[in-house]
Amino acid sequence: MKTNRSHCPINFALEIFGDKWTLLIIRDLIFFKKKTYGALKNSPEGIATNILANRLNLLEDTGIITKRQDPKNTKVYLYELTQKGIDLIPVMLEMSVWGATYDAKTAAPPTIIKRIKKDREAMIKEIKAALKNPQKKIIK
Amino acid sequence: MKTNRSHCPINFALEIFGDKWTLLIIRDLIFFKKKTYGALKNSPEGIATNILANRLNLLEDTGIITKRQDPKNTKVYLYELTQKGIDLIPVMLEMSVWGATYDAKTAAPPTIIKRIKKDREAMIKEIKAALKNPQKKIIK
DNA sequence: TTATTTTACTTGCAAAAAGCAAGTAAAACT
DNA sequence: AGTTTTACTTGCTTTTTGCAAGTAAAATAA
Known part of the structure; x- marks a missing residue:
């Protein structure tokens, strides 16, 4: 152990x-x-x-x-x-913002990064909703 | 390379x-x-x-x-x-919240975790201020 | 003034983990 | 009945980690 x-x-x-x-x-x-x-x-x-x-x-x-x-x-x-995995969404979002900020060649969609910065909580909810709904997708 | x-x-x-x-x-x-x-x-x-x-x-x-x-x-x-390092504060805070939530034996100070959840932005500012001021400390 | 301690590392070697290519087993499709 | 697809496993090499010991220069103590 x-x-x-x-x-x-x-x-x-x-x-x-x-x-x-x-x-x-x-x-x-x-x-x-x-x-x-x-x-x-x-x-x-x-x-x-x-x-x-x-x-x-x-x-x-x-x-x-x-x-x-x-x-x-x-x-x-x-x-x-x-739920334990879903609760990693905030960590992932902050890492995304950091990575997008400091990688000059970032492939992160700017609209997504802006939305994370503008209203984090809404973005988290949206991602959770997308996970439950088979139609919705955050990134294609 | x-x-x-x-x-x-x-x-x-x-x-x-x-x-x-x-x-x-x-x-x-x-x-x-x-x-x-x-x-x-x-x-x-x-x-x-x-x-x-x-x-x-x-x-x-x-x-x-x-x-x-x-x-x-x-x-x-x-x-x-x-600044690139300071900008990792949000990542660290989210990891702290997640770790404190899921480790039954966590050593994370509950008051700190509560303050992160209650007002993230204020907490980030406070940590940044503490970094600049040699008197202030977040965790002893 | 010399000896010891402190600070910031480096080195060498064994053990563990990662990376790569190939192989396998069972279900499903043709 | 044979081929393909899906989800892995296996074996081997290379890279990284972990541990113990060593070093060099500056600071402190005798």
């Missing part, structure tokens, strides 16, 4: 998602509404399949996502955010 | 501080106002000295901190946040 380095809340967070891949998976689940292993592995950063499988397991173990069979296709599994 | 995986703002951020130590150093610079190598290495998580030196270099290279000699003691170096 692995022991915690401390109970500082920042450290607690980093022990779960302090690496180069985990938050990218969560980004895809939140902003692109990806749900399957296949969709997640097709992200532009090119995650290795063993890393993806490992991180999905860790995220499930830490209660950030759940895994279930697709009712329409028994060989497909659906990965979905729990 | 290392190439970017993508220009997604989240990925941009992760390529800089997507690991288990970098944000802990930034935490110490922001909340505990640590400025020296010695102070940083004494944090409870127990960072190895080679990792600390490496991360301080990377943070300097990416423009998040600056390094200068202590005018009172030529053998001491002072590490200080740039």
Whole structure:
């Protein structure tokens, strides 16, 4: 059993998602509404399949996502955010604003960044609503 | 020369501080106002000295901190946040709230967490003010 | 003035994690 | 019945981390 380095809340967070891949998976689940292993592995950063499988397991173990069979296709599994995962939206938004501010070549849609800055709370609600509604999408 | 995986703002951020130590150093610079190598290495998580030196270099290279000699003691170096580093305060606050929410054994001071939730903007200003004023401290 | 301590690192080596290519098993489609 | 699709696993190399010890220069103490 692995022991915690401390109970500082920042450290607690980093022990779960302090690496180069985990938050990218969560980004895809939140902003692109990806749900399957296949969709997640097709992200532009090119995650290795063993890393993806490992991180999905860790995220499930830490209660950030759940895994279930697709009712329409028994060989497909659906990965979905729990409340604990949904509550990472504010972290993701702040990271997006920071990254968009300091990457001169940022690909972040300016309208989205502006809306985050202008009315964070509304944006958070909108993203949560989009997660529940299969029609809505935040980023295409 | 290392190439970017993508220009997604989240990925941009992760390529800089997507690991288990970098944000802990930034935490110490922001909340505990640590400025020296010695102070940083004494944090409870127990960072190895080679990792600390490496991360301080990377943070300097990416423009998040600056390094200068202590005018009172030529053998001491002072590490200080740039605007790019100060702008990580919102990210740190959201991570703190999330970590404090989901770690049953959290050591986060409840009064601080409440104030972040109640008035984020005021809290951000207060932390910035504390960084400029050598008397003020956010967390002791 | 010399010796010791303090500060900020560096070095070397073992262990763990990441990255890459290929392979597998079961369901589904042709 | 054979091929494709989906979700992984395996094996191997490279890179990163972690740990213990060492170093060099400045400051302090004897």
